[in-house]
Amino acid sequence: xxxxxxxxxxxxxxxxxxxxxxxxxxxxxxxxxxxxxxxxxxxxxxxxxxxxxxxxxxxxxxxxxxxxxxxxxxxxxxxxxxxxxxxxxxxxxxxxxxxxxxxxxxxxxxxxxxxxxxxxxxxxxxxxxxxxxxxxxxxxxxxxxxxxxxxxxxxxxxxxxxxxxxxxxxxxxxxxxxxxxxxxxxxxxxxxxxxxxxxxxxxxxxxxxxxxxxxxxxxxxxxxxxxxxxxxxxxxxxxxxxxxxxxxxxxxxxxxxxxxxxxxxxxxxxxxxxxxxxxxxxxxxxxxxxxxxxxxxxxxxxxxxxxxxxxxxxxxxxxxxxxxxxxxxxxxxxxxxxxxxxxxxxxxxxxxxxxxxxxxxxxxxxxxxxxxxxxxxxxxxxxxxxxxxxxxxxxxxxxxxxxxxxxxxxxxxxxxxxxxxxxxxxxxxxxxxxx
Ligand code: SAH
Ligand code: SF4
Numbered sequence: 052x053x054x055x056x057x058x059x060x061x062x063x064x065x066x067x068x069x070x071x072x073x074x075x076x077x078x079x080x081x082x083x084x085x086x087x088x089x090x091x092x093x094x095x096x097x098x099x100x101x102x103x104x105x106x107x108x109x110x111x112x113x114x115x116x117x118x119x120x121x122x123x124x125x126x127x128x129x130x131x132x133x134x135x136x137x138x139x140x141x142x143x144x145x146x147x148x149x150x151x152x153x154x155x156x157x158x159x160x161x162x163x164x165x166x167x168x169x170x171x172x173x174x175x176x177x178x179x180x181x182x183x184x185x186x187x188x189x190x191x192x193x194x195x196x197x198x199x200x201x202x203x204x205x206x207x208x209x210x211x212x213x214x215x216x217x218x219x220x221x222x223x224x225x226x227x228x229x230x231x232x233x234x235x236x237x238x239x240x241x242x243x244x245x246x247x248x249x250x251x252x253x254x255x256x257x258x259x260x261x262x263x264x265x266x267x268x269x270x271x272x273x274x275x276x277x278x279x280x281x282x283x284x285x286x287x288x289x290x291x292x293x294x295x296x297x298x299x300x301x302x303x304x305x306x307x308x309x310x311x312x313x314x315x316x317x318x319x320x321x322x323x324x325x326x327x328x329x330x331x332x333x334x335x336x337x338x339x340x341x342x343x344x345x346x347x348x349x350x351x352x353x354x355x356x357x358x359x360x361x362x363x364x365x366x367x368x369x370x371x372x373x374x375x376x377x378x379x380x381x382x383x384x385x386x387x388x389x390x391x392x393x394x395x396x397x398x399x400x401x402x403x404x405x406x407x408x409x410x411x412x413x414x415x416x417x418x419x420x421x422x423x424x425x426x427x428x429x430x431x432x433x434x435x436x437x438x439x440x441x442x443x444x445x446x447x448x449x450x451x452x453x454x455x456x457x458x459x460x461x462x463x464x465x466x467x468x469x470x471x472x473x474x475x476x477x478x479x480x481x482x483x484x485x486x
Pocket of ligand 1: 210211384
């Protein structure tokens, strides 16, 4: 979603004469689009700001003599607000993820100096208008495009900052989404990934005026000529619904790969996290999806070392990982976040225990991922190529399961779904030959 937001910021500023620079040194405006989900992401913001401060000073030196405006956008901006300008007084502007459609007007305000001094802007509103109504239509797109359809979250898992930084759940009207998808395809997108914090909780106004679910919306998107692949992320187990299972059964463009975060394999921890489902219910969802589409594979998110997690809870997580046989997954040490209920618990787990558990979870996940990738050897897979590899004459694409495939070829193959025979399966990628 941050990538999507970043592209939209660039689209918004383009008509005002701004373009993307290759390096910060050349930038008149530097915008950090930030993430607040874990402490590490937040620390990065402050170290990046330190680097930008040096660039700003250098640019103001006699030789160049051009100022650089520094802005902090995204969820750290939302959460920290004016605290950022206090800690880093060279920051000119702070804004949250729901107010970036006002960037052109905020930048114009910054250009205004009173007695040679610039006023700082801190905009962490959750405006009544939807930013989506103010975002311009893009004139270029990657082959694999993102489309935000839902934002925010009302679930309040006890570890998570999203409901506070992105705000309440909002679903865009289906008509707007379908128009945006058609436009993206008309300018070259072959694959669209629908985005939302709880994308399968989508409940927007349908074209018939009734509320539509994500499942319902997918059927209409699948009608778009030239749209070869559809994905959606991130889903919450509680928001799986019948029309969505049906969509997985019926829609061949809907890729057989689903990211369905579970966080833990222990009922006790799931309950403490306020996830509102147990392990058994999660397994039933996996089963139903496998019944709907037998070639489906799964990815997930795991948090290790949540407060009060015991060795036994941790073993339950490993057992769940092995039971489902995830094709891929992300795993994180629990990071206490300001203002969340879990951060105030007295049963925090020591860092070294978290590190040990993370290593064990990742060992298990990596073993499964390698086995999944190796199981592709000898198969012919459809791959959508969209980027240059490390070497000249090498290109990279993605399988239905999001595995990266490298192949000898050139950029004339970008945007095509090609049949590739897989010769090698590695930990993080596949390689093969075009047939
Ligand atoms: N809405 C999605 C997840 C969005 S956040 C869901 O509910 O599944 C993305 C991932 O970041 C989460 O799945 C979780 O694994 C991780 N995460 C969120 N807060 C975290 C925290 N405080 N510490 C560690 N990981 C966290
Ligand atoms: Fe965060 Fe996802 Fe829980 Fe919402 S559902 S609070 S985004 S982890």
